[in-house]
Amino acid sequence: MVLVLFPVMYHLGGLHLAALAAVASVSGEALDCYVLSRFARRSTIGKKLPFALGLTTLTAGLQAGANAFAIALMFTLGDGDTRVLAGAACFAGILDAALVFAAHRGASIIRIIVYFGCASTITLQEWLRNDSSDPSLVYEALSIGFLLYVCWLIVRHVFKTQERSSNSRMLTLENARELAHTNAALEQSRQTTRRLALVAEHASDSVIVTDQNGVITWVNRAFTRITGYSYAEAVGRNITFLNGPQTDTASAERLNKARDEMKPFRIEIINHHRDGHPIWVDVNMSPLFDEQGNLVNVVSIERDIGEAKEREQALAEARRVAEDSVRARRNFLATMSHEIRTPMTGVIGTTELLLETDLDKQQETLVRTISSSGDSLLSIINEILDFSRLEEGRLEVNADPFSPGKCFQTAIDLVQPLADAKGLRLKIVLPSSLPQQVIGDERRMSQVLLNLLGNAIKFTEVGSVELEVSVRLEDGACDLLLLVRDTGVGIETSKLDRIFESFVQADSKIAGRFGGTGLGLAISRLLVRAMGGEISVASAPGTGTVFFVSLSLPVGELDAEIAPATANISELPQETVDLSGVCILVAEDNRTNTMLLERMLAGTGASLLFTENGREALDLFTEHAPDIVLMDLHMPILDGLAATGLMRLAENNCGGIPVPIIALTANAFPEDRDLCIASGMDGIITKPFRKRDLLNSITSALAVERDPFQSHRDSLTA
Incomplete structure (x- = not known):
């Protein structure tokens, strides 16, 4: 602009006016360039962007105004002869402003306005100066219109071109960004796949990838180590080639069915090594599906469980x-x-x-x-x-009402002769708060007390043995603490932990002196624990021993029927029972026992039939119809259980009244008693038996009321 207008201005108005126009134009351009250089990069402006846009729009208007001033000054000095040059300068400024429309819309618009205003002012001033009917003015007006139209076309083309270029650049940037994200995702996926492949390749378990038909597509190194087949030997073959003669057919079919149904499945199965030996493997099969739900692969992880199976x-x-x-x-x-x-x-x-x-x-x-x-x-x-029986857990504990006071006193009475024989004082201390009845196993309680009291008497030479009972009642339960205290030889502290072990005694010398099996305390501990309690001991050599038994038993109702207490055999009646008119069939193969039975029953008035085997017993039973049968279990030809069954069958066929059958057995286990009752027997006499045991069992079986401790035929024992 300066290079074109300065010579013209110098020609028209001299050096001073030319310099004025040049200074105005250059000053406006310099100011605009300076401000633009301060805001060269929008990305560094940040929050100052609105201020920068406003300021640079203002400087753009000042720059265009300075140029318009120079153009107007040139037109004024030229008296209208320079209007074409002035108009061309204005239109050149408009085109120049249009080129930066996409970069700075505000600056471009304000420049176009300034230059268009300058051109319009020059044209209007020319019309006012000359006659409006002059045809040259009309042509000039049309020329200006065409120029404006051409300027509009050029500006529109430039704007569209810049807009398309900008959109293209934005699209390219978006594509580049998406491509970068895709590449990053692909790289991450590749890294994940590589890590998974490394894990699968170096896993200790065999990893087998198959298609939906069971054809192997990939195996890891562990597969080769476990099966002996290489990668090349396995890929392309159906996975069933690992089965062999020892593979369970049903398990293989279940595995194939799960594969066909595309369901996860786990099973233990026998595969076979390449050399033919069987391999126990735990198979965990899982199908893999794509996003559409289509089966892609089936992954089977097989763990060698051969050692576990051997264990x-x-x-x-x-x-x-x-x-x-x-x-x-x-x-x-x-x-x-x-x-x-x-x-x-x-x-x-x-x-x-x-x-x-x-x-x-x-x-x-x-x-x-x-x-x-x-x-x-x-x-x-x-x-x-x-x-x-206690060690095997086969000893049952009953829960029946009984009197604890009578139980404790009976135990004392039973061991009193032993204490009297050694000159020992035997005492019992019972609290006034002791319940009249509790629920538990009186027989086992007595057995524990007799063991502890007998043990205390055995190891005490002088002094006393005492049973002291403490009670605490709480919420319907009776907490018992039984103390069995003696003044005997005592036990070394280091050996207290072992005295409850089976076949163990504290001192071998003392064991040889006093005798015993070393089972009494072991049995007592097992019995107490079976009843839900605990037993312990405190002792020292020469100071005696104290055994502690703690039990918690429910308190019984006062009107409950009390089970029979442990009886002292010496108090049972000893007189001979009158069995006149009673026929007794005795099946016993031992001649000594036969002689004893004959002697024990002599004087009772009973008639006796003896036999040595079950077959003869059955014949005599059918022929003589005895009133009661004493049946040994172990006999030749036909044992007691079988003979009893046949006797009961014969009774059922005849419709007669069942004859009492009492077992004579040396088997003392509960299951033997159960077998006797199950075979049809009414009672059991355990060998060795005493005369009173035999007579009590016979009279009870015949419903002769003579023994208060034997009232129920179903529970006959001796």
């Missing part, structure tokens, strides 16, 4: 061996019980019969010694059997 089989074998051992021990104990009790019947029964004869004092002493030794041996046998 499982070893445990099963150990369990079987242990069960066989327990069964063998039970059978051994049952056999030994039978074999020992059978001759013990002869020993105890014979001594009892001898004591009923006329003996001198020396003979009576010897016979009573034999009887006492037999009782001791029988007690040892019973302890071993009780301990065996």
